[in-house]
Every structure is written in C-alpha cells, then in structure tokens.
Amino acid sequence: PSYFEFLFYMAMALFADETPELVILETGLGGRLDATNVVENPLACVITSISLDHIMYLGDTIEAVAGEKAGIIKRQVPVIYDDTVPEASEVIRERAVQMASKAYPVGKGDFSILETKDQGLSIKAEGEAAQAFAAAGPLVLEIPFEAPYQAENAMLAVKTAVVLGQRERGFRLTEAQITEGIRTARWAGRMERAGENLYLDGAHNPGGIKAFIQAAASMAARQKKKAYLLFGAVSDKDYRAMARLLCEGISWAGIGVVHIDSSRSMDTEVLAEAFSQAYKGPVRAFETAGEALREMKKQAGDELLFCAGSLYLIGELKVQLKGMERREDT
Template structure:
C-alpha cells in the first residue's frame, strides 16, 4: 500500500528531527507564536493527563458530548495504525478522523513555520492539533497529554475548562521520576490557577495528595473520586453519584470494573467543564463508547481466522504494572462468567517493567508466547521477554509473531477441550500491528 500524503510528510519530518521528547515548552511556544497562536482560539478544552485511563476517559467524554448533540474535537496519542487517528474533527452527529489532504496541508504548514529549527516531531504534531482544531468549528476539545503533563507539548492551554487527572502509577521513570509522588507532580502540571480540576480514581494516596495540594494551592475548584463523586456496580447496573444525586446507568460498553471509575471521571469532568448533559445522553454514551485496543474483542479478521476455532481473542495495549492489574481483574471477571484457559501473547518495549506486568497474571495465565514488535526499534527481544515472564512465575516461550503464536496454539489444541481465551497485549505498538495485520484498523 502506498503511503498516504500526510504519512509521507510526517515520515520526512521524522528523518529531519530528533526522536523522543523534549521536556520543555519553549520550542512549541515559539512555533505556536509563529503560527498566530492557534491554541488560544479553541472551544472549551478538557485536558486529560494520567498514567492509565487517559484514552478511556477521552472516549467516554467524547461519547457523552456527542450523545448530547455537540461537535467535539479529540486529540489522542499515540496512534495505533495511522497518524490520522490522533485527530478526530468534530461535527454534528459525530466526528470523523481528519481527512488525509487536510492533515497533509496542516503538517506542511507547521513544518514551514518552524523553518528547520530544532524541534521534535511530537511538538510539530501538537501544533498541528491546534491548527486543525482552531480552524474547524466545534463545541469542545478533548486534549490528551502525550507524556507527563507539566512539560508536555499540549500544556500550553492557559485556561482549560477542566483539567482531568486519571490514575497515576510508575511509568516513563527515566523522564518523570522513580516515585509515584514525583510522577503525580508532573501530571499535576496541567493544573492552571483558578481552573476546575477533577481527579480520577487513585490507587496511591500519596499521588492523590500531591494533586489535591496543587489544586488547592492554585485556588482551583476541585472534585475528587471517592470524595466528591464515585461509581459502583449494583444489580448489573452502574450507579454514578455526585453532589447533585444519583444516576442509574447501564454498565459501560468498555469491559472491566475499572471502566466504571473511568466513566465516572469523564461524567464529572464534562459536568464540571460546564456542559449540561441530559441523563438520557449519559445512558446512551456509556453503551456506545468505543476505544480500540482497550479490552477490545476481536471477532473477525485474518488473525482471528488463524486461531483455535471459537477462541476468545482480546486485544489491550496496556503496558505497565498498573495496567496489568486492571486487565487481570477484567479477565478474572470474565472467568467468573465463563471458564476458559487463559493464554497471553505479549510484546513490550524496553522502557517498561515486564516482570511487574506479568506478575498481575501469575496464577491466571496458563502460558505466555512472547513476540517481537515490528513497528518499534525499542522492543524487548522476545527471548528476554520470555525470561521475564518465567521470572514472574508463568511458563513462556518466544515465537516470531502473533500469527505464529495463534497457529502454534491452534495446531496443538485438543478439539475436545474448551476453546482458549487469548489476550494479545503489552504494548500499543503491538496492538497497532495486530489491528493492521488483522485488517481491522480504527476508523
């Protein structure tokens, strides 16, 4: 398949500029100034940071606003298959991923304004976000942080409608610090003086306190999960409660108990941001919300056809110990409903903690197939990843690809046994490769 025009332009820039992140705002601020400061010409912004759950919160917030009839721009990162996934352009009746020619033109314009100066491609693509979102009308912007918060290129919005901070745990330690409190401080960097703040569920009390103290020091209206709002399951339904009362809702379409807290954070953030969402729109939103590669059931496609007949195949890009815990909890709930042997097909990049991730599945997973990640040069060698799985107490073997793993399991499976439950995960890069190979990319 020929590269799309926008992909060609982005690949060209990747060859010119340093990879990775620059944890300062000077370069992106200079670039935005050269572009006429498009970030100051946006609809109300819901700015979302966190280690885990940012994407789910973005998806819930988008569903809530769209089900209320609003047009919503959405920026997320990274993408899974195509760069276009990072930019959803709002429209009445539901937004669409940016058209290729529109993205290509915006990337070229931003690169020209940068005039060859040192910059990272993420900073260029963040400026593209603001160009696109300022030039297309909408009622709201959902803006997901790329890395950290304080020095993330998205953190140039002076007065967000709300800053939402989702669960914080250890990740990107080389950039953000090796203690949860330090990482929480970086995430709390998106909090702006006097602007509303919503804090999602936090496993770590110290992390929560860092965020609360920052919000209070800056005089921000503050809403905290478990204190000002919360959600729980009752009689197969989701109950959401805040200071205005209770809402009895369907269970979220996104699987896993943690999605109740994610949905609750999005509901609270949208309300705090000043959007009046009717109850019927909230009910619809939690049932239509969609977020690829987060506990996504693969039911058709080329890879599915290579698996054991009637196997359950799940895809999740969670890649750190905190994500491993919530994914494992979701699989424990699945096991309660229908018992199947669990197998993992896992690939990870070398900035992650594979042993910590695998430990979440100890005693649950029967076996791990470890695979290389085609789309990243930073993948952990699949032989070393198998050693990490065994260190966590799970038998493991390296294989050359996801398809190889699925075929190996199929060829050795006793047809008289219950078909397996298979989780493909450990990396968003791997998730993107799988969706591309399966023929089911996000749309």
Template sequence: MMALHPKVIDLTLDRVWRLLAALDHPEGRLAPVIHVAGTNGKGSTLATIRAGLEGAGLWVQAYTSPHLARFHERIRLSGGLISEEALAAVLDECERANGGAPITYFEITTCAAFLAFARDPADFCLLEVGLGGRLDATNVIDQPRLTVITPVSIDHQAFLGDTLAEIAAEKAGILKRGVPCIVGPQEDAALEVIEDRAARLGAPLLAYGQHWHVWEERGRLVYQDERGLLDLPLPRLIGAHQVQNAGAALAALRALEMEEPACEAAVTRAEWPARLQRLTEGRLVEAAGRAELWLDGGHNPAAGVALAEALGRLSPRPLHLICGMMNTKDVAGYMAPLAARAETLTAVSIPGETATLPAEETAAIAKGAGLSASTAESVADAVRRIAAEVPNARILICGSLYLAGRVLRDA
C-alpha cells in the first residue's frame, strides 16, 4: 500500500472520494461522528470524550493516528481494537477496490477504517484528523454530530502554511454548516480565523473563555458553562494542559447532553499512552533501577511548553532527557522551554525512521538551547548510563511519537 503513491503526504480529497465511491460510500453509514482537529491535544481530548461516552454505557468507535506499537490501535470498534482478521479483510477489500490506482497509505487505511466502522453498530464514531483538516482524508463526513478544534500552534508548515492564521484556516476546514464546534484555548490569530469561518457557515461555536471555562482549584477540576458548574477529580492524564484538554472534552459531552457521571468517567478513566506516561515495567524499567522512567511523544514548541510546565509540578528529582526527533520539526523551539528543567539531554537517532534527525544534530541543537548534551547509540544505552551516574534520576524519553512507539514496542 505504501508503494501506491510516491508521496507519504499529499493533501487532497480526490483519491479518497474515488475509493469511497468504489466501496459504496461507507462514510455515509457511520454512527454520529465527532470530528477532532487541532495541533496539540487531539488524541488526549478524543480519549477523554470516549471515556465519558463509554462511562454512560454507550458503544463508541474511534479512529486515531499515528499508532504507537501496533497498527490496530488506529481502529477501535465498539468492542475494542480491530482484530487481525477483520483488519486484514478490510485492507484487502480496499486494495481490490482501489485497483492499483495512486493513493497514499493514510488515505487507503482511512477508507478501510470507514468500511470497518460502517459494519459495526455503535452509538458514536470519533474521528481524529491526521494532518490539517480541510484536505485531510477524514474530512468526508457531510454532517457530523459535533466538531472539536483543540489548541492550534505552528507545526507542519510545509503542508499547512507558515503563519498561525494559515494553519488555523486548515484546521477550521472541518467545520460544517450548522454543526456545533467546541473550540479549545486559542491564540487570537487562530481564534479569529475559526470564528470567521464559523460565522460564514452558521456553525455555532462553544469557545473556551466565552462559553465554557475550566480550571484547577484545590486539587480538583472545576468546569463551568451555561448549564452550571462541575466539581470533578483532576484528569488521570498528567499536566495543566490536560486540564484544558479535559475541558474541551467536557464541553463536547455537555453539548451531547451527557450527565455528570459521564463527565466524571471522562476525566477519571481516560487513557492515552506516551503523554507524560510513567513506565513501570519492562526491560528499560529494569535497566533504570531506582531511577524513574517516563515517556512523552510531544514534538513541537507548544508541546515543549506544556511538558516543561507538567514536569515542574512533579516531586523534585534531577531530570535527564533522552531525546530523538524527526528532521521536519522545530527542534530548537521544542527544547527551549525544557532547557530550564533538565540537567542533561542524551540524543538518539530514531531506529527505522528515514526522516530521523541524526543524534549528533539533535545534540548540537540542544547545546544551542543551553542544555548539556551528548549522544548514545540507543535508548537502552542512554538509560543505563544515566541510571549509573544519577541513581535517583527522573529520566524522560521524549521528542517524537515514533520514538515513543519504538520504546513501547521494545519494552
């Protein structure tokens, strides 16, 4: 499938529409869709919405990307992750229907997900945008039940534009006429673009700071909108940014008229790997000895800011980073907020990824950001070295979801 189109990313909907037509339009037979776009927090917000809906006893499907350890993670049916047999069947069916025509890997696998969802009874179908929104392969649902736009920041400039306004315009491409949209915290330049498109489409906005508010108070999450106030436990997912992500999820659940038990389930049951995840078992944990081992897949400047803030809230321990990044990212922008938190950074290349930034280049950029940096041949080597030198360290493996996936697969 990856050989069917020379470009990994080629944003257009023409190939998707052609294949969906050949499959008799499964996208028109889905359960009510909640479509989620944004730069940061898409996956966490979707996972929190799913936990809330499932907490209300509903059957929920979910499409997310990228996967970490297994492709099956991308397609969650109402009974759990898609089985090997069912995945092979829909992929084969899509390949036959496509007939060898050019189509990207993400496009054909998205069509396979729609085919699986159309045959699986459910109450809701949650779709996470892969890249952008306007021309993303998921943006083929005429009338979703709800759309959500999480915080927009600078990322993927080669595909989405160089300015925040241009990127926000691509994200706002998921808005549909008359369909309510939940909007997470945004910079003014992004919010103006989203509001303008919503006004033109007659899409009601429920925006953070205007229609709903969320904050942490005395170790609790407080959410307020026109329906009233919720006093809930802090999110299971760690970090102040997860309070904001939970707020967007709660706004979505309230727009769907879910009651308080569903809202509490949303924040207490949500799981989303590689988002400041504490690793507690496996070979790397054994190699770490008494050192704490954490994993995070954030990879842009906004993620760096959120990560630095969340790390500052943990109990004091010397922080040492193991970092591998892709060569398409703003590495210096990601590292800048972390430089004040970390004592060292050990750079690694990401195994099996042709677009990995070489460890030597990552280390050089880290030094430019003010970090004491070195390189290691592998994550395992870096963990052993840090644990030997600083037995009480907090070791954070970070910089890329691809690196996080490799760690989880090898754990």
C-alpha cells in the first residue's frame, strides 16, 4: 500500500474502535480508484472545484478529471458539487443521473458578497440554503478568509449541512451552529495569514493559481500595497503554466523561487527560467526555505509577501516561522 492508503486503513481501524458520530473522508487522488472509495454507503458525496491536476493519472481534460472525481458518487446517495466549471458540472450531473442520485449544485447564485474586509468576507446565503433558514431571517456568514473562492467553499459546506439535515434528523444544524462553524473555521495553507503582511497559499495547479491570483490581486489593491511572490513546486506539476499565469495576473514587485526539501522538487534554475519568460525583473533563487523566507521578507518590507506553488513548501515555511517565533521568545 502507498503511504496514503496505509494511513487511510489505520484511520478506518481507529474509527471502528471509537465509533464517531460523523466521519468526513477526503479522497487522496481523484476518486474513482481512490482508497476512500471503498466506503459503500456514505450519507453524502461532495465534489469541490475541479481543474487540471495530476494529469498523468486523471487525464488531461477537465471532463476526464471530472469523470474520475465523479467516481465517488454512490447509487441514490446525494451529491453536492461546485457548479462553477460547466464542463465539470455536465460530467457530474450525467453520473448522478446514472446512479439515480439527487444532485445539488452550488454556484455564484447561491450567495452574494456583502462586504470584503482585511480579515475576511461577509456573505448572504441565497437559494435553497437560505430557504432552509428563512424563518430565522437572512443567513449571513462571516468567513475568516480574504480569498473570494472561500465563499464558494463555505456554501458547499452549508449546502451539505442542509442536505444532511433533510436526510438524517440527528444531523440537523441550527443557524447559530452553522454561522459559528463558518466563523471559527481555520484552513492552514489556504491564503493563510501567517504574519504581518505574510500569506501562505498551497495553490499548486493552474486552477488553484487562478483563484490565488484573484485573491492576492484583490488584497493588494484593497490594502494599496505592492505584492511580492515566493514560489516553489514539485516536478509533476505544471510549473510553466503556473509561472505564466502568475506573471500575467499580477504585476509583482519581486519574485523568488525556492528548492523544496523533497526528491520531487523542481530545480531553482528551471523555475527561474520559467518565470523569466514572462517576468521582466530579476528572479531570485534560494536553496532552502529558511533563507528564502528571511530574504524575501526583508525585500518585501512593509509590502505584501505571498508564498505559493506547493503545500510541501507551505509546510516547510510554517516550520521556519515556528523557529523564528521560538527565537524571538528567548
């Protein structure tokens, strides 16, 4: 078994002993052939946003990737899915029909953004999710993330809670429970504010990078600050497409690339060359996360520093940040 499969089977043995009320399983890669897909009768299946990722395993089109993801849909089990990519949605709907499963799309029409703040978003639920709590008035959610895509993620969670409540009386959540759950959510490595003017985002494929760009550009404009980028990637990712998108989407004040401590890491020379194709300024190269973080923070000063390209990189940077905190404490 792979590391993920071994960990999954350990978890299932633990759950069998502890008998939790509810288990949320996230697929490791794809869905149709994923180890987690051995669960035969889940309460619900949830499919988040789909973009090109792991193309050597899942296919090189949105439709192919969506087909693998839709493989988690079980017969007559409801599926709640991100409805913002038409090509993916069509595949998911067709699979739901084949499995006689009721499909619940979540798109832009399911919420409206009331306010964007430095520490998060305020949104109002619309559609079916709002109707479920209509008696209590408008369902307003305070999302503790500044990235616009987190509004869609929040509504996926809310719609799932509503669907579960309709199916299982014991899982009905109140408006207060839902608003508190969203308000206190924490998601490490997803546009995470890790320090003053420092943000960590594990975006590691073109789709994730597009969402990252949207969020970073909005934050820099709102705060009237320049944006700096620290980027690292592993070799099985489309780093050239990510570099091109990053340079087209934001006018960076400075860019640094870093070698991740992994056998799969891309060489900094290769990453720097990819960025130099679209970026007019110099690209700084670093061999360790510690050096990269210190130097890029120094270069950015009071402006914004965004770190992206790999969750492995984000993990290394968080270790470095903890070390810095310990040294400051002593």
